[in-house]
Amino acid sequence: MRAFPLGIGDISASKRAGLLDLRNRILDLMRTMAVAGFDQEPLTGTLASNDLNRRLLEIQRATVGLNSVWRESARLRVLPALAESNARYFRKLVGRLRHVDQEIDYREARGDRPRFINIPQEIETAVIGAELEDLKRLASSRKAIPTFKAVVLDGNPSGLAGNQVAILKHIHACVQKGHKPPAFGAKDEFTLQLHIDSRMLPTGQNAEAMALRTGVPFLLEDDQNKCYCRFLDIAGAAPRSERIRIPLVLTPEIARRMVSTKTGWASLILELSSRGVGVRLVAGKPQPETPTQVNRIVGRDFGYTNTIALSVLESPAAVDLDRLRATLKVLDTKGKAQGHLEGHYLPESITVVERLRFSGRPFMERARVLCEAIDSTKSRIDLAYNDLETRRKALAEELGLGPQDRVLPEHKKLSSKAREFFSLLGQINDLKAVRRGLYRKVASMKRCWFGYLSNQEIGLAVRHGAALVREDLTVEAIEKDSPSYKGRAFNKMLNNGSKGQYQRRAASKLLWNGIPEIVAPSWYTSRACLKHSGIVEKKHRVGESIFLPCCGKHDHADEHAADTIAGLAFLVPKINGSEPLAPVRDTSYPAIAVGSPVL
Numbered sequence: 001m002r003a004f005p006l007g008i009g010d011i012s013a014s015k016r017a018g019l020l021d022l023r024n025r026i027l028d029l030m031r032t033m034a035v036a037g038f039d040q041e042p043l044t045g046t047l048a049s050n051d052l053n054r055r056l057l058e059i060q061r062a063t064v065g066l067n068s069v070w071r072e073s074a075r076l077r078v079l080p081a082l083a084e085s086n087a088r089y090f091r092k093l094v095g096r097l098r099h100v101d102q103e104i105d106y107r108e109a110r111g112d113r114p115r116f117i118n119i120p121q122e123i124e125t126a127v128i129g130a131e132l133e134d135l136k137r138l139a140s141s142r143k144a145i146p147t148f149k150a151v152v153l154d155g156n157p158s159g160l161a162g163n164q165v166a167i168l169k170h171i172h173a174c175v176q177k178g179h180k181p182p183a184f185g186a187k188d189e190f191t192l193q194l195h196i197d198s199r200m201l202p203t204g205q206n207a208e209a210m211a212l213r214t215g216v217p218f219l220l221e222d223d224q225n226k227c228y229c230r231f232l233d234i235a236g237a238a239p240r241s242e243r244i245r246i247p248l249v250l251t252p253e254i255a256r257r258m259v260s261t262k263t264g265w266a267s268l269i270l271e272l273s274s275r276g277v278g279v280r281l282v283a284g285k286p287q288p289e290t291p292t293q294v295n296r297i298v299g300r301d302f303g304y305t306n307t308i309a310l311s312v313l314e315s316p317a318a319v320d321l322d323r324l325r326a327t328l329k330v331l332d333t334k335g336k337a338q339g340h341l342e343g344h345y346l347p348e349s350i351t352v353v354e355r356l357r358f359s360g361r362p363f364m365e366r367a368r369v370l371c372e373a374i375d376s377t378k379s380r381i382d383l384a385y386n387d388l389e390t391r392r393k394a395l396a397e398e399l400g401l402g403p404q405d406r407v408l409p410e411h412k413k414l415s416s417k418a419r420e421f422f423s424l425l426g427q428i429n430d431l432k433a434v435r436r437g438l439y440r441k442v443a444s445m446k447r448c449w450f451g452y453l454s455n456q457e458i459g460l461a462v463r464h465g466a467a468l469v470r471e472d473l474t475v476e477a478i479e480k481d482s483p484s485y486k487g488r489a490f491n492k493m494l495n496n497g498s499k500g501q502y503q504r505r506a507a508s509k510l511l512w513n514g515i516p517e518i519v520a521p522s523w524y525t526s527r528a529c530l531k532h533s534g535i536v537e538k539k540h541r542v543g544e545s546i547f548l549p550c551c552g553k554h555d556h557a558d559e560h561a562a563d564t565i566a567g568l569a570f571l572v573p574k575i576n577g578s579e580p581l582a583p584v585r586d587t588s589y590p591a592i593a594v595g596s597p598v599l
C-alpha cells in the first residue's frame, strides 16, 4: 500500500474555519476519552481492552453536537494511543532498571546534587556494584514487571536488598510522575489524521466515491464547477450540519503513479493540522512479479559528497538471484569479505552500461546553513533559560516565594519583575517555535531530496530490467567520506541514520515496483578492484578520486564503488590460483580520469 498526496484546491476562509472547528471538536473529544480511559497505575493490571472500549463507547454515545462518524473516528484514534501509553510505562520502568547506574551529566560541578538518575541520593554511597548488577539482570529477565508490582503495590521485597527496594520505588516514582494521559494536539505541529470511510461521504455515491476508475480516484465529480471537478465531500462537524467540500487537484504525475493500483483497495486519509488541510489516497496493488534471474544489476553507493552513485553492469549470462543472496549472506565478517574478493574475479565480459552520480553538495550546504541556525537558536534558548532562572530567584526573594513555589500569572499585578519574567518566557516559547520550524524545514528538504533520488534510482532499474544491490547497513563502514564535525543539529539530522532513511525509502519503492533488492557486505566496496581480485591501499583514495595501481588508472571513487557493489553479483572463482588478468604494473599516475557528468 502507498499513500499518494492529493493536491488541495483553494479553500475559502469559512471552509477553512469549518475544518479547523472540526479538528478542534474531534481533538476535544479525544482528550476527554483519553482522560477517561487512562490508567494511572498500569501495574495494577490494565483495563481489559473490551472494558476500555465499552467505557469509550459510552462517551462516544453521550457526546452531543458532533456527528456520529467523527465521534467514532475519535474513539478509534484514542484506543491504540491508550494501549501505547501503558506499554510505554512498562518500557520506561524496565529501561530505567537496565540503566540503573547511569550518572547525571552536569554541565557545572555537581556539588551536593544527586549523582545518579535512577538511584535515590540518600543511598548512592551505600549501594554496592553487585546490587546494581543484580538489578540489571532483573531488567533483562521476564520478572522485571512482576517484581515492580510486588515491591511497589504489595510491599513485598521479593528477596531484594533494602537498597534495591529503594531503587525500584524511586524508579517507579519517577516514571509515575511522567505518566500522563495522551495529549492529543498539544504541539502546534500535530496533524489529526482521519480515515475517511464511506459513511463520511455523501449517501448514494459511496460505491463510486471510494472506487478508482482507470487509476484516477472518482470522488465527487461536479461538471458545473468551473475550477475543480473533483471534491472530497465530507460530513460536517455537527449532526445534520452542512457538508464540507474539499476541492481536489490530481497532478498528472500522481495520476500516472496510481495507474497500476488496485481499484477496490483505495481509502482516503484526511489530514487536519493547525496550518492546513491535506488529503491522501491510500491505494494498493497486488505484489508484482519479481524476476529471479537478471542480466543487469544496479549498484548503489551512498555517501555524503555524492548522495548516491549508481552503476549498471551487464552480463551476457543471467545471474540467479537466490544463489547470489546466499553467496553474499555468508560474508558476514571483514575477513570473509576480503577472502571472497581475493578468491574471485570479475570476468572481462561484464560491462558498465550506465553510471549516474548525484552530487549532494548543494543539499548539504543548505542543510548546514539551516542546522547552524538551529544550533544558534538552541544556544539563545539556553542563555534565556539561565537568565530566566536568575530572574526567578530575584522574584522569589521579592515576593517571598519558597523554592518549590511557581511564579504565577497573578504575580504580574504585584511586581514588574514578574511581568519581565513572563515576557522572557514568551520569548523563549517563540524561539522554540522557530527552532521547530527549522527542524521541519531540514526534515522536509531531506525527504524531498531522498524522494527525488530514489525515483531516479527506480527509473534506472526499471529501464534496464535490473535488480539492485546495496550495502548492508547493519555493519558500519568506517572508511566512508563522512563529513567532519559540522555542529550538533547537523550531525543529528544528516550524519546519523541518513543512509538508513534513504535505504528504507528506496526499499519500499523497489518492492512496489517489483525490483529485487540484494544486500551485499559493505567492507572494501570503495577500495576493491574486482578485475584484479585486490584491495587498493587507502593512500590511493584522494578526495573523489581513486587510483588503481593494478589497472594503472584513475577512477571516480564513488562511481567505482557503485561499480564494485554491482560487480559483486557477477564474480566467478579463481581456478587454481591463476589470475585471469595480469595486473598492469605501471605505478606512474596518469591524468585524472573524468567520471560521468554530475547531475
Ligand SMILES: [Zn+2]
Pocket (backbone or CB within 6 Å): 529, 530, 531, 532, 548, 549, 550, 551, 552
Ligand atoms: Zn585493477
